[in-house]
Amino acid sequence: MATSINTDYLNDKHNWFEIERQIRNIAEAGFTHVQWIHDWYGEYLYSPSEMVQARDVLKEYNLTAHTLHGSEGGERGFYDQGRWVPTPQIRCTTIRKDYTSVNRYLRLAGTELIKNRIDLCTHIGADTLVLHMQLPYGTFRKNPQDKTDYYEAVYRSFDELQEYAKAAGVRIAQENLFFTPNEEEDEKFDRLFNRYPEDYMGLCYDSGHATLSCLDNFYYYLEKYHKRLLAVHLQDTDSIETALLEKLRSVIDRALTEGAKAVPPEWMGKMDSLLNLDCHRPPFTGVVDWDRVARSIAGAPLLHLPADFEVVYHGATGPEEAAWLKDVREKAEKFHEMVHKYQA
Numbered sequence: 508m509a510t511s512i513n514t515d516y517l518n519d520k521h522n523w524f525e526i527e528r529q530i531r532n533i534a535e536a537g538f539t540h541v542q543w544i545h546d547w548y549g550e551y552l553y554s555p556s557e558m559v560q561a562r563d564v565l566k567e568y569n570l571t572a573h574t575l576h577g578s579e580g581g582e583r584g585f586y587d588q589g590r591w592v593p594t595p596q597i598r599c600t601t602i603r604k605d606y607t608s609v610n611r612y613l614r615l616a617g618t619e620l621i622k623n624r625i626d627l628c629t630h631i632g633a634d635t636l637v638l639h640m641q642l643p644y645g646t647f648r649k650n651p652q653d654k655t656d657y658y659e660a661v662y663r664s665f666d667e668l669q670e671y672a673k674a675a676g677v678r679i680a681q682e683n684l685f686f687t688p689n690e691e692e693d694e695k696f697d698r699l700f701n702r703y704p705e706d707y708m709g710l711c712y713d714s715g716h717a718t719l720s721c722l723d724n725f726y727y728y729l730e731k732y733h734k735r736l737l738a739v740h741l742q743d744t745d746s747i748e749t750a751l752l753e754k755l756r757s758v759i760d761r762a763l764t765e766g767a768k769a770v771p772p773e774w775m776g777k778m779d780s781l782l783n784l785d786c787h788r789p790p791f792t793g794v795v796d797w798d799r800v801a802r803s804i805a806g807a808p809l810l811h812l813p814a815d816f817e818v819v820y821h822g823a824t825g826p827e828e829a830a831w832l833k834d835v836r837e838k839a840e841k842f843h844e845m846v847h848k849y850q851a
Contacts, residue, residue, distance in 0.1 A: 511815045512839070513576075530565065533568075549581060572632045581603060607657060614660050629677065636679050637711045640681055711739065734809070736810050741817065814842065
C-alpha cells in the first residue's frame with residue numbers, strides 16, 4: 508500500500524549525510540513515497556547538481572517524491588538568549604528573499620526562491636509545492652493600507668509564477684497556519700482561490716495546525732476548501748485549551764496596540780508552550796478524528812494519494828528509530844485503508 512512521510516522526520520540538518528540516512532531509513536521502514544521537506548524555510552537555493560542528487564538518492568532507495576515543502580523566505584522572528592522567538596504578526600525586515608515584500612528586489616528574489624523549488628519538484632518528480640504565507644496581521648490592523656500593499660505584492664508574485672508553475676506541471680498548495688487568527692486566514696484563502704484556478708493553487712490541510720487554531724472545528728479548512736484540497740500534512744496533537752489560546756492572542760494584540768516592534772518578554776515562555784504543542788505526532792495518538800479526515804480526503808476531487816504524513820521523532824537513533832518508523836508506516840496504512848473504504 509502506498510504511504511508517504513516527510514524526509515526530515517528526525518532533523519533538518521544541512522548536510523547530505525543526514526538527508527540520505529533518513530531517506531534510507533524511510534525506505535527500509537516500507538514507505539513508498541516522501542514529502543521532500545528539507546530546507547522548508549530559509550533562503551537556501553538548490554544548485555542544479557543538488558537537484559540531480561536529490562533525484563538520484565530517492566531513486567537509489569526506490570522512493571517516489573509526492574510533494575515538496577517550499578520556502579517563503581528567511582526566518583520570521585529573532586533569537587533571545589539562544590531561544591528562537593517567532594514574530595509572525597509583524598513584517599520581518601531581515602529577510603532578503605520574500606515574495607510578499609513591497610520592495611521590488613526582495614519580492615523578485617522571493618519568486619526566484621519559489622522557482623528554485625519548482626525546479627526541484629520537476630527533478631524529483633513531485634507535482635505539488637506546499638507553501639507558507641505568513642500574514643503580518645498586526646501591521647494590517649495598525650495600517651490598513653499595508654494590507655492593500657501586501658496583497659498587491661503577493662498577486663504580482665503569483666501572477667508572475669503562474670505560467671512557470673503550470674509549464675512545470677506543479678501546483679502550489681497554501682498551508683493553514685496556526686499563528687494567524689482564523690479571520691485573516693479565511694481572507695487569505697478566499698483571495699487566492701478566487702483569483703487563481705484550481706490547477707494552479709489550492710489548500711494544504713495541516714491537521715495539527717488546525718487543532719491549535721480552529722478549536723470549534725478542527726476540520727474547518729478541510730471542509731470549507733474541500734474542492735481546493737491539493738495536499739495534506741497529517742499529524743496529531745493534544746490541541747490547546749481555549750482560554751490559553753485566547754490569552755496568547757491577547758498578549759500579541761496588547762503588544763501591537765502599544766506599538767511593540769517585537770514580542771514582549773512575557774510572551775516568550777508562552778510561545779514556547781504553543782510551539783511544543785505543534786508536536787507532529789503520528790495519527791491515532793491525539794485529538795484528531797481520523798475517520799472524519801479519511802472520509803473528507805476520500806472525496807477530495809484534486810487530491811493525489813497517498814496522503815503525506817508530517818511527523819517528528821524525538822527518541823534515540825538506531826533500533827528505536829526504526830521501530831518508530833515502522834509503527835508510523837503501519838498507522839499510515841491503517842489510515843489509507845479508511846480512505847479506500849470511503850472511496851469504495
